[in-house]
Amino acid sequence: MPKSATDKRHFIIAAALVAVTTVLMDILLKAVLPLPIQASLEALTIDALIGWHLSLIAFLFSLIVVFMLYSIVVFRKRPGDNSDGEHFEGNTTLEIIWTVVPLIAVIIFAFYGINTLAEVTRSEPNEVVVKVNGFQWGWSFEYDGVLSPEMVIPVDQRVRLEMNTRDVIHSFWIPEMRVKQDLVPGQETILRFTPIVTGEYTLACAELCGRSHWSMLAPVRVVSASEFDQWLAQRRAEQNPALVQAGPDTE
Amino acid sequence: MSLMSLGLVRGLIGQALGTLAGLFLVTLIRVLAGMDPIWAEEPAWVTGAVLGVIGFLIGVGALTDWAKWTVGIPTPLHHGPPVGKPAWVRYFSVDYNHKVIGIQYGVTGLLMLMIGGAFAVIFRTELSRTGLQFLSADTYNTLLSMHGWAALMAILLGIGGMANYLVPLMLGAEDMAFPRLNAFAYWLNVPSIVLLMTSLFFGWDGGWTVYPPLSVIGSVGYQFVFYSIFTLGLSSVLGSLNLIATILRMRPPGMTLFRMPIFCWAILATSMIQLTATQLIGLAFLMVSFERLLGMGFFDFEKGGTPILFQHLFWFYSHPAVYIFVLPGLGIISEILPVFARKPLFGYRWIALSSLAIALVGFLVWGHHMFTSGYAEYLRVPFMLATLLVAVPTGVKFFSWLGTIWGGRLTFPTPMLFVLGAISVFLIGGLSGPILATVASDLHLHDSYFVVGHFHATIFGGFTFPFFAAIYYWYPKITGRMYNEAMGKLHFWIMTPAFWMMSIGQMSVGVMGMRRRIADYDPALGVEFGHILVTIAGFAIAFSILIMIYNLLHSAEVGKVAGANPWRSRSPEWQIPSPVPEHSFAAPIAVVGEPYDYGLPNSTYIRMAGAAGDD
Ligand SMILES: [Cu+2]
Numbered sequence A: 001m002p003k004s005a006t007d008k009r010h011f012i013i014a015a016a017l018v019a020v021t022t023v024l025m026d027i028l029l030k031a032v033l034p035l036p037i038q039a040s041l042e043a044l045t046i047d048a049l050i051g052w053h054l055s056l057i058a059f060l061f062s063l064i065v066v067f068m069l070y071s072i073v074v075f076r077k078r079p080g081d082n083s084d085g086e087h088f089e090g091n092t093t094l095e096i097i098w099t100v101v102p103l104i105a106v107i108i109f110a111f112y113g114i115n116t117l118a119e120v121t122r123s124e125p126n127e128v129v130v131k132v133n134g135f136q137w138g139w140s141f142e143y144d145g146v147l148s149p150e151m152v153i154p155v156d157q158r159v160r161l162e163m164n165t166r167d168v169i170h171s172f173w174i175p176e177m178r179v180k181q182d183l184v185p186g187q188e189t190i191l192r193f194t195p196i197v198t199g200e201y202t203l204a205c206a207e208l209c210g211r212s213h214w215s216m217l218a219p220v221r222v223v224s225a226s227e228f229d230q231w232l233a234q235r236r237a238e239q240n241p242a243l244v245q246a247g248p249d250t251e
Numbered sequence B: 001m002s003l004m005s006l007g008l009v010r011g012l013i014g015q016a017l018g019t020l021a022g023l024f025l026v027t028l029i030r031v032l033a034g035m036d037p038i039w040a041e042e043p044a045w046v047t048g049a050v051l052g053v054i055g056f057l058i059g060v061g062a063l064t065d066w067a068k069w070t071v072g073i074p075t076p077l078h079h080g081p082p083v084g085k086p087a088w089v090r091y092f093s094v095d096y097n098h099k100v101i102g103i104q105y106g107v108t109g110l111l112m113l114m115i116g117g118a119f120a121v122i123f124r125t126e127l128s129r130t131g132l133q134f135l136s137a138d139t140y141n142t143l144l145s146m147h148g149w150a151a152l153m154a155i156l157l158g159i160g161g162m163a164n165y166l167v168p169l170m171l172g173a174e175d176m177a178f179p180r181l182n183a184f185a186y187w188l189n190v191p192s193i194v195l196l197m198t199s200l201f202f203g204w205d206g207g208w209t210v211y212p213p214l215s216v217i218g219s220v221g222y223q224f225v226f227y228s229i230f231t232l233g234l235s236s237v238l239g240s241l242n243l244i245a246t247i248l249r250m251r252p253p254g255m256t257l258f259r260m261p262i263f264c265w266a267i268l269a270t271s272m273i274q275l276t277a278t279q280l281i282g283l284a285f286l287m288v289s290f291e292r293l294l295g296m297g298f299f300d301f302e303k304g305g306t307p308i309l310f311q312h313l314f315w316f317y318s319h320p321a322v323y324i325f326v327l328p329g330l331g332i333i334s335e336i337l338p339v340f341a342r343k344p345l346f347g348y349r350w351i352a353l354s355s356l357a358i359a360l361v362g363f364l365v366w367g368h369h370m371f372t373s374g375y376a377e378y379l380r381v382p383f384m385l386a387t388l389l390v391a392v393p394t395g396v397k398f399f400s401w402l403g404t405i406w407g408g409r410l411t412f413p414t415p416m417l418f419v420l421g422a423i424s425v426f427l428i429g430g431l432s433g434p435i436l437a438t439v440a441s442d443l444h445l446h447d448s449y450f451v452v453g454h455f456h457a458t459i460f461g462g463f464t465f466p467f468f469a470a471i472y473y474w475y476p477k478i479t480g481r482m483y484n485e486a487m488g489k490l491h492f493w494i495m496t497p498a499f500w501m502m503s504i505g506q507m508s509v510g511v512m513g514m515r516r517r518i519a520d521y522d523p524a525l526g527v528e529f530g531h532i533l534v535t536i537a538g539f540a541i542a543f544s545i546l547i548m549i550y551n552l553l554h555s556a557e558v559g560k561v562a563g564a565n566p567w568r569s570r571s572p573e574w575q576i577p578s579p580v581p582e583h584s585f586a587a588p589i590a591v592v593g594e595p596y597d598y599g600l601p602n603s604t605y606i607r608m609a610g611a612a613g614d615d
């Protein structure tokens, strides 16, 4: 073992350990933090951002922990040694480096963060509009006058949710779609996403809203465009008394 | 000796009488004014709560000296235990010695930590399986909300304990700048705790964030919370004022700001936040209280208000509050590391200034709690940028700590273990921050268990672990005896791995879709296994803390005598006898060197007048 704490060999060994640990941590982190399936375009964008974050976390975690453990093992006091450590009070160059390098990382992530935000919140022409109403403790949905207790949306089309509540604050979250938005009394809030996988999901309220907040759920179905049109037409027919009366055998 | 000679007992009686007076007063007014019905719980309890706090302060005697001044009666500062009573009585009564007040803060803090922890253990058990087993949804929500505020009180009290006990000693001062204000600030906490505990019986379900409109339509329990926290906040403001005055005005000759023990820098930064941000949460809570009481629609859209305004006011305090909670603990880490590394603190000035930088940037980031709130969309960008910026001074601290231990002669008694544990846990908390700061990833993680994991790691790493390190480290100075080292290590080796498991478990279920603050969850999420792990870890942490409590109580009687300076520290408080005498320093001190020059032969930090070598 090199004697002086500033011997280059210490840093070479530690750097090698950091490199190995970073790779292992990256794999481990992504295993213990399993994201739900990617059911929207937003999920793809957001998961990529999360992936970069996790890799950076793996590196920084390894950097700090390896140097800490290395110190604990190598620089621990040996029995019988009552001397003090080497007397150095600091190093301005090092301090500047570990201020400026993180600052650059912050700027890069900020830039990336702004881009993903613009990406996931973008609007498109021809969005499917669903009016979402949250209340203590449930959800209802309205499609241009047609009411529904479940949310049905067509796959591969941008959905715009126009959300309202009259009682307390709620929050719209389908984990598979990744995005989230509060519903605020007295204000319409908007949430957009583009589902890309057909299937059944669960919408849950993510903002504490009183007694049954935990069970404030609603079924969500992502279906093909034709199924969606069919479903909407059927709901419209069911809810329009004129059509119901005119129908030959509605029962 | 009668029970009534304990200030605490008189205070509690005063609070009970004040509360009754409030209930009676409101009812009397309603009878006289012919209002119907005669009993109106909202105004009655609010008046009762406010008069109860005043009753407590009168009863305990925190106002006595000031009252005497108004009529010209002089009140010289009394030193030492009360005349004709056992010495322990002073801990339950108004006492102006900062060491007594420090212990009062610290012990009350530990007590609240256990109460807050007990709430968590109860609802944690409920969450270990899907389905509601033994709690109703209402009870669950109440316990969860109580856990939040009880734990935050514990933290503020714990910080008060460390600051009050240590800052004057580290400055070589006899006491704080304003001893009476110091006692008054401590005693505000007790009626505040009583109010919070009372709210439990009414039930309230808003979480510690108490967002309106939920907190407007909920039970009268909310009012108790509002006035409890208002009182707590008043204590924070007065306490921090006292600490700032002490640090700026009572340093000994030779102790420039950059020659203070680093913990004083941390407390200076924390106090600056407390002195200026606390008012905002007090204001926010008063506004909700008035909305409930008088129908003032600050947050009611039908009366021209908006619920989002509350969130701005709340987080303008409650984000910086995170730094109030962690800066003192980070100061403890910086304070203790050099002693057990036998090396100078690496980059003292950088560490000191990074505390200030965190405190200042901390004022500009509150909106990151509101990325999904529905405020103007463009606001997300500046709040994201400011928040990411906090990573820079935080990084400086981590790297400087590594620089401190690199090449040292490390030993690992319990306080050092807790400091290293603190770094590891705070690292988990810190590193899980930026992913919540970039808005798009927050849209998934916001209000999920990932956030729960993130802030528990931040607060345990930044407060709880360093607080425990401080308790073990200064225990010999406070009691004159050593704690039991084996038990201390056992505490550490149970709590630390358990905490890692808890953090990772919470973050894991959060990413998978587990929401915060829900009494039960959908088995289809596949998070039950994670919850079982988190619950086991929670129990292990609670158990390990009981070991510490036993250790502290037991060792005070049987621990081996510690001597003045068992850790070979250079700091002023270790140059005087243990336990610290009533008038800490027998003679004034002067600073003649750097605080952390371990390894520099023939150097000392302070010199005492009249001591050997002084001329
Ligand atoms: Cu809810």
Ligand SMILES: [Cu+2]
Binding pocket: B318, B319, B320, B322, B365, B366, B368, B369
């Ligand atoms: Cu924050």
